[in-house]
Amino acid sequence: MAYIITEPCVDIKDGDCTDACPVECIYEGGRMFYIHPDECINCGLCLSICPVDAITWDGELQEKYQHYEAINRDFFDDDVSGLGDPGGWEKSISTDVDHPHVAALPEDVNAHLIAETSKQES
Numbered sequence: 001m002a003y004i005i006t007e008p009c010v011d012i013k014d015g016d017c018t019d020a021c022p023v024e025c026i027y028e029g030g031r032m033f034y035i036h037p038d039e040c041i042n043c044g045l046c047l048s049i050c051p052v053d054a055i056t057w058d059g060e061l062q063e064k065y066q067h068y069e070a071i072n073r074d075f076f077d078d079d080v081s082g083l084g085d086p087g088g089w090e091k092s093i094s095t096d097v098d099h100p101h102v103a104a105l106p107e108d109v110n111a112h113l114i115a116e117t118s119k120q121e122s
């Protein structure tokens, strides 16, 4: 069991979740962040911080985001980012690689969220 980052993170990448995570198990890809399923301790601290509600516990994944469990896990595989089990994220291991599903999403997949978050900031 682990927490999962889902589609609303794509191209938003707020990143405050990485500061909240006590075990640094949230890793930066090109278009979104990914949670390492074996390093997450299920504390839930990242959940309330995300401004676009992209993070959820895997036991409560919405049907439309079920595939994000595999997306978070497979991101670390050799044939995707190759990060494996780094034991903790730091900026120097950020990558511009994404899971193929995420990389193939349209550029405007979260255009409505980007508009909303920029409105809140102004």
Ligand code: SF4
Pocket (backbone or CB within 6 Å): 003, 020, 021, 022, 023, 024, 025, 026, 035, 039, 040, 041, 042, 043, 044, 045, 046, 047
């Ligand atoms: Fe990190 Fe806790 Fe969120 Fe898991 S649930 S990613 S350990 S902050």
